[in-house]
Amino acid sequence: MRAQFVMSEIGIGLRRNLTMTIAVIVSVALSLALAGAALLLRDQVSNMRGYWDSRVEVSVFFCNKTDASHPAVNTNCASGAATQAQMDSVHAQLDKSGLVDQIYTETPDQALTAFKKQSPDSPLIPSLTADSFENSLRVKLKDPQQYQMITGLVSGQPGVLKVQDQSEVLKPLFKLLNGAQVVALVVMGIMLAVTMLLIVNTVRVSAFSRKRETGIMRLVGASNYYVQMPFIAEAAFAAVVGAVLASAMLAVGKYFLIDQFLKQQIQLINFIGWGPVFQVMPLMLILGVGMSSIAAFLTLRKYLKV
Secondary structure, eight states, X not given: OHHHHHHHHHHHHHHHTHHHHHHHHHHHHHHHHHHHHHHHHHXXXXXXXXXXXXXXXXXXXXXXXXXXXXTTTOGGGTTOSOOHHHHHHHHHHHHHHSOEEEXXXXXXXXXXXXXXXXXXXXXXXXXXXXXXXOXXXXXXXXXXXXXXXXXXXXXXXXXEEEEEETHHHHHHHHHHHHHHHHHHHHHHHHHHHHHHHHHHHHHHHHHHHTHHHHHHHHHTTOOHHHHHHHHXXXXXXXXXXXXXXXXXXHHHIIIIIIIIIIHHHOOSSOOOOHHHHHHHHHHHHHHHHHHHHHHHHHHHHHHTOO
8 A cells, every 4th residue: 555655656746747857867868878978988998908008019110221311310320221230139139128029020121011001092102112111120018018118228229210109109099088088077977966956956846746745644653764755766767767768878879879880980999899888777777766866865854844
């Protein structure tokens, strides 16, 4: 009987405040969708870091004749093109460092061939020769974060033109993604605050519209829990519906934006799968119900005093 009464009170409250309930559902859905998107973006950044860290290499370029002809610009090449002995010395130092997983040697001919494969439409190809490229070592590290130690080890060695870390190329991308994550978190915080205010106002209006009924219930000895439960359940119901809508928005965004569009356009990025999406959905439900229930409970402490 009590459960039936609580359910009837929930239905009455939802009908009386239908427009505000819809506003709460929409706000909860948007804020939770932003929260889920921020969590997924964090997973995407971590996934990309792990993917690229395992593939990032440090390239050591040696002086060639062209570099040696411009000693003012390439000061380390003033003594001429790198000799085989100098290149072997650098290779040996890298082997002994204990930081290196594997070293690949690339000759100017191989560099020219690789450039033609990577940029077949480049207008520079007709004018390029093997002399346009340097001998180089591509170094795969055991720990990609220790690239600075490799730079310090071989920079300035005889015959070394420069040391280039490929992760420097990726830093602007990671900065952009981290910035997007911060923006998503800020917008999420604003939306959660707006949602809390809407829940408070909805519960307050609902409590005021049923003040006479709740007053009678208090006078006949109803407990605080029994009086407050319909209002808290209304807020929790709106949060559940909002969480379901937010989950649907994330699923639709994952399928159409990532799987059907971005994966086809950007093949260099290893995008997250469905696992993280399904893991975020229960968290959104818990966050939505908890947030709504707490807001309703705190509001009722003030507006259900008889």
